[in-house]
Amino acid sequence: MNETISNVLMLTGTTFLLLAAVGVVRMPDLFMRMQSASKASTLGIACVLLALAFHFPGVSVNIRVIGTITFFFLTAPITAHLIGRAAYFVGVPVWKGTVIDELRGRYNPLTHHLSSQDVAADTDKGSRERRAQSEM
Numbered sequence: 001m002n003e004t005i006s007n008v009l010m011l012t013g014t015t016f017l018l019l020a021a022v023g024v025v026r027m028p029d030l031f032m033r034m035q036s037a038s039k040a041s042t043l044g045i046a047c048v049l050l051a052l053a054f055h056f057p058g059v060s061v062n063i064r065v066i067g068t069i070t071f072f073f074l075t076a077p078i079t080a081h082l083i084g085r086a087a088y089f090v091g092v093p094v095w096k097g098t099v100i101d102e103l104r105g106r107y108n109p110l111t112h113h114l115s116s117q118d119v120a121a122d123t124d125k126g127s128r129e130r131r132a133q134s135e136m
Contacts, residue, residue: 002054002055002057003054003055005051005054006051006052006054006055007051008051009047009048009050009051009054010047010048010051012044012047013043013044013045013046013047013048013049013050013051014044014048015044016040016041016043016044016047017041017044017045017048019036019040019044020036020037020040020041020044023035023036023037023040024036024037028095028097029092029093029095029098030084030087030092031084031087031092031094031095032095034080034084037080038076038077038079038080041076042072042073042076042077045069045072046069046072046073049065049068049069050065050069052065053065088103089107089109
């Protein structure tokens with residue numbers, strides 16, 4: 001039974017890793033490539049490591065597998081976020097088919113301040129007055 005579970009998990013994990021590699025090659029810009037690579041590879045690595053735990057049953061192997069999976073689940077999203085944020089602020093071009101850019105106009109590169117209000121919309125006097133009244 002353990003061998004069957006191990007084989008299924010190994011096949012599932014390698015399929016996710018293959019999909020991550022295909023996503024890195026096929027996606028049109030850095031941000032989509034990172035999303036594909038971080039999500040699919042994290043799930044793929046988790047499945048492969050769980051297959052390892054089923055193939056070699058033992059407390060020491062299981063503890064290492066759980067620790068490694070926890071490490072990947074904690075660090076991969078944070079790393080992808082930091083790389084994506086740095087790439088966006090450096091000015092890496094986005095795909096021409098991108099519909100929504102929620103950060104445009106909200107980040108001041110001089111002060112490194114990320115605002116919930118649109119910085120470009122604050123240039124007219126009326127919006128500044130409305131914002132000042134709403135903060136009171």
